[in-house]
Structures are given as structure tokens and as C-alpha cells.
Amino acid sequence: MSSTLASFVPVLDGTNYQQWAAQMQSFLMAQGQWAITRNGVPPKAAPKATSSTSKAAATEEEAETVSEDDLEKNSKALGNIRLRLAYNIGYQYNEVEEAKVLWDALSLKYGKPGLSKAFVEFKGAINTTIPNNADPSIALDKMLTHFIRLKQIGFEIPDKVQVMMILAKAPPSFEVTVQALCMESDKLDTLKPDLLVKGLLQSWETHSRSGGKNNQQQANKLSAVKQSNGPPQFQQQQNQQRGNEGQHGQGKRRTRRGKRGGVNQQAAPVRGLLQPLLGCASHDQRYPSG
Numbered sequence: 001m002s003s004t005l006a007s008f009v010p011v012l013d014g015t016n017y018q019q020w021a022a023q024m025q026s027f028l029m030a031q032g033q034w035a036i037t038r039n040g041v042p043p044k045a046a047p048k049a050t051s052s053t054s055k056a057a058a059t060e061e062e063a064e065t066v067s068e069d070d071l072e073k074n075s076k077a078l079g080n081i082r083l084r085l086a087y088n089i090g091y092q093y094n095e096v097e098e099a100k101v102l103w104d105a106l107s108l109k110y111g112k113p114g115l116s117k118a119f120v121e122f123k124g125a126i127n128t129t130i131p132n133n134a135d136p137s138i139a140l141d142k143m144l145t146h147f148i149r150l151k152q153i154g155f156e157i158p159d160k161v162q163v164m165m166i167l168a169k170a171p172p173s174f175e176v177t178v179q180a181l182c183m184e185s186d187k188l189d190t191l192k193p194d195l196l197v198k199g200l201l202q203s204w205e206t207h208s209r210s211g212g213k214n215n216q217q218q219a220n221k222l223s224a225v226k227q228s229n230g231p232p233q234f235q236q237q238q239n240q241q242r243g244n245e246g247q248h249g250q251g252k253r254r255t256r257r258g259k260r261g262g263v264n265q266q267a268a269p270v271r272g273l274l275q276p277l278l279g280c281a282s283h284d285q286r287y288p289s290g
Helices: 002-008 017-030 034-039 053-083 087-093 099-110 115-126 137-152 159-168 172-182 193-224 234-278
Strands: none
Touching (some): 002 053, 017 034, 017 053, 034 053, 034 099, 053 099, 087 099, 159 172, 159 193, 172 193
16 A cells, blocks of 8 residues: 555655645545545544443444444544655654644645745746657646646636747747648637647647658658669750749749748648637738738
8 A cells, every 4th residue: 555655645744735735635435545635534422321321332243333434534534644655754743643643734734835836836837848849748738737736736727828838938830830820820828738739739630640751751752763774964954954044033033932931831721720729810811811
């Protein structure tokens, strides 16, 4: 049992109360000991006064049986809590004999950290790095966790600021997605962080699938190229040079048109993917091309 407790619940050292309390509560709930920790040991029921001595004795015996069960649960919950306290914290509560009293005392002392704890959580959020061209789910969940902890300790960051922080941390592989979102500026300030994370993960999955297909197609093209048997003939070189000169002017015009439409063409499928999250019409629907 102790090995299971140690694997699920960290040691409370005074700086990690929020994480410790959440995991310890879950463990006590799984062991059927959370009710006794939250409510305390109920007082022993007094036996009813009756004319029959045997009946009174039976009632008292039943009350003591229930009380013993509660005391056993309290003892187990108290032991589990003590096992996950650092030495410099645990020795301060050696005289406590009830799980509820110990739980309330720890909550009062460590459950409301000050500015230093909020700074640690905020710094953890802004220092989180979202990987480029790799699964971003772990990093995004880490940022959301820091935001939730800040809210729990009384330093809540507004949703629209959280959204801006997540977008600011987006790597180059999410550039098209960020541009598509910024084009919907009238809806961006009402977007929730969890919905933004959902949209980014969907965009990553779509990008990774399409990237894999493109890489495979490129590999197939390269493998299909035949080796040349010798240097090209002079006449072929002359024809190729004249063809390149004739297409040079057209290539410039195509390049300029490509630069203008490149971002919009790449962003179009992303807007369609994020449209349910933004709750608005896509950019192509509101601004149809000429």
C-alpha cells in the first residue's frame, strides 16, 4: 500500500501544496477514507434508555462497532497523510490524532501561498516551450495547468490574455494557424484557452498527416528519377536556355501573384478547421475573392 501511495502522491515540502492536496485527496477517495478526512470522526451515538437491560447493551454494542470502523478509517487516513509529509513538516503535527484536524491545519498553513508561489507558476507558464514540428500536446497542457493553479491561489489570468500568451509561444510550424486566428480579430477576444488548445492540436494533426503524405510523395518522385547516361547534347542545352529566357518574364509575374495569394491559400483550410471554435463564418465566406 505504501509503495502505491508513494507512486501517486508526492511528498509535501511546503511549496507544492496544490499538487499534493489534489493527488492526496484522490488517493484517499480511492481508499474510502476521504469522507472521514473531510467530515471528521462522528460522535459515538448514545444508547437509548429502555427497560430491558439486554436491549440497551445490544444497542451500545452496535454503536461501538460503528465507532470502531470510523476510528480505523481515521487511523488509516491519518497514516497515509503523514507518510507523504516532509520531515520538517510532519514533526510539527506529531500530536494530532484526527485526519480532519491535520488536513485542515495543512490547508490553512500551505493552501494559500503568497506572491512568490504565484510568480513560480506564472514563470512556469511563460517559460514553457512549444516544440516545432513535434506533438505540442504536453506543452499546451502544461501551460493550461499553470493557468489553473494561478486561479486556485487567487491570481487568475483573464482568458483573452491566456489566449495571447499561448499564441505568442506558438512555434514557426503554427505560423499559418496563428495568422488565420488573427484575421478573426473580432472573435479572438472571446476565444477560450481550452478551445484554442483544441484547435491547435487539430491543426497539428492535420499538418502532420499532410506532411507525411507529401514526404512520401516526394520520396516516390525521387526514387522514380532515372540516371542520365551521359552529358546533355549541345543542341538540347541551347533549346533549354532559350526556353528559360522566354519564361523569365512570366515567372516574375507569377511569383508576385504567388506571394500575394500564398498565405491566404495556406490559411484557408486552417480557418475551416477553426471555424467551429470561433463560432463565425470563415474568411473566404465573408471576403469572397473577386
